[in-house]
Amino acid sequence: MFEASALNRKNETRQKLFRFGLGTMTGILILPVVLIMGTLIYKGAPVISFEFLFASPTNGMTAGGIFPALLGTVLLVIVALLASVPLGVAAAIYLSEYAPDNWFTRAINLAIINLAGVPSIVHALFGVGAFVIFFKFGTSILAASLTLAIMTLPVVIVATRESLQAVPMAFREACWNMGATRWQTIRRVVLPNAITGILTGVILEVSRTAGETAPIMFTGAAFFLPLLPQTVFDQTMALSLHLFVVSTQVPGMPEQLPFGVALVLISMVLLMNSLSIALRMYLRGKKKW
Amino acid sequence: MFEQATTPIQELAISTEKLNLWYGTFQALFDIDLSIRQGIITSMIGPSGCGKSTFLRSVNRINERLGYVRISGTIDVMGENIYDPAVELVQVRKQIGMVFQRPNPLPISIRDNVLFGHRIHNAGTRTTKIEDDEIVENALRTVLLWDKVKDRLDQKATALSLEEQQKLCIARLLPVKPGILLMDEPCSALDPKGTEAVEELIWELRGQYTILIVTHNMAQARRASEECIFMLMGKVVEHTETGQMFVTPKHKETADYIEGRYG
Secondary structure, three states, X not given: OOOOOHHHHHHHHHHHHHHHHHHHHHHHHHHHHHHHHHHHHHHHHHHOOHHHHHOOEEOOOOXXXXXXXXXXXXXXXHHHHHHHHHHHHHHHHHHHHHOOOOHHHHHHHHHHHHHHHOOHHHHHXXXXXXXXXXXXXXXXXXXXXXXXXXXXXXXXHHHHHHHHHOOOHHHHHHHHHOOOOHHHHHHHHHHHHHHHHHHHHHHHHHHHHHHOOHHHHOOOEOOOOOOOOOOOOOOEOOHHHHHHHHHHXXXXXXXXXXXXXXXXXXXXXHHHHHHHHHHHHHHHHHOOO | OHHHHHOOOOOEEEEEEEEEEEEOOEEEEEEEEEEEEOOOEEEEEOOOOOOHHHHHHHHOOOHHHOOOEEEEEEEEEOOEXXXXXXXXXXXXXXXXXXXXXXXXXXXXXXXXXXXXXXXXHOOOOOOOHHHHHHHHHHHHHHOOOHHHHOOOOOOEHHHOOHHHHHHHHHHOOHHHOOOEEEEEOOOOOOOHHHHHHHHHHHHHHEOOEEEEEEOOOHHHHHHXXXXXXXXXXXXXXXXXXXXXXXXXXXXXXXXXXXOOOOO
16 A cells, blocks of 8 residues: 555656755865865965964065065955945945835845946956046055945945845834834844844955955055055055965965965955854844744 | 713714825725724724724824825824824824734843833933833733733843733833824734733723724624724724624624624
8 A cells, every 4th residue: 555656666766866966066066165175275284384474575475474465455354344334334224224115226226236246357447547546545555445345335235235124024113103213213123133134244245355356456455565554545465466476476486385375365264254154143043033 | 881881971082084095096995084082992893904904004104104105184183183294203103002913022121122112202311220110010010911021021022922922012002101002903913812811901901091903803892892893895884882883783784794794
């Protein structure tokens, strides 16, 4: 009565086939990640030392450390965040909580999504035109960071808007019905519950910003600088550009040095991403609905 | 008999005149003329989509959040037209509390839930902890919840049972001192025991507040209201004393609905 019929067996074979096929695809997906990380660690780890992280490059960048580039990347990211986070979060709050649902709002939303799709080299040229030349910031940390900020703005806006919209409508209705204004509702109920998602979005943006090369190479990142930057109007070295330089532009480069730089850069990004995931898990554990 | 003796001619809490409402091109309410007396419980019954919730939601102007809602006619609350341009929406909402179908406590502590409205309307004037405690205790006692939660006021309100959450949602309205409580099927998410407890509470509040309660549950309307309004297809068919409506309905439609022939 309960034995498998011919059709059962056929279906079972087919399902096994698909499970195997889909599993293989997933395996192929993981492969590049494993290979990249494996190669970087295998070839780059021997270069990493205290001196490598905290000394300046010497000998035409073929020896010494990467400290100016590391510091430069951190500075670029921080200044970019200072510009894009307040702007992006404010815009997202307006779009999600205040803006009426009409064609104009929809057009703005569409524009934001499209902004995310603009190639980074186009952002770079915009940065040159707007910040370097028009606002006369020159090629500087400020110009480069603002370019990065414009580029990552859509990520912040979309992440913030999504976490605002994840807050149940019932909470807002409860507030409005007690006579709370929109702002009181946002301040006391919506933001406290959306903050997890916003933070996650911001951190993800950091990791994206840290790796960008094109937007900064014309606007503020330098090939090599003997001195560390003193103000935001100075140029700076940056890890991503430094990686490009030591990989392709300098003859007689020790083979392992670029791998070391790449390993530092990717570790920074991974660290940020893990931090974001950990934070999200921690804060989500405290939520109850 | 008893009801009539205790309710002499009273002022009107809510009165509407030729109230029409459209969602876009769909007309949901037709020429509603209603007079709801102050201090009693009035229930609204009728099949789904008959406009009872829509009516309720126009009384505290929550409908207008939807941009495509259009209204004509007047709604007077305590003798004032609430759609007058000079009317401050915050004051309307303060005067008219609303309880929803699904309990919607805020994801903060029980204590903070009760104090939420109070804090919003008294921002700047810092109340002492003792005053706050008193407000919380009074509100929770009124909704018969104090003894159950007094030892865990700092717990999240979302961890309470649905019945307790709904009672808390009612308690939350009280510190703002509303005159009118609107309830949109307040028991439909609760089990029979919870329903009974919340009905008991609503009955307790009678006299202190004007209560307008939308319900699908005919037995509930009968048990827990003094006057009853029957609506059908966006129109008011009948508005009489509850006992009378269920015993000797004036209209055939009312009789058919009460006897469960449609709905």
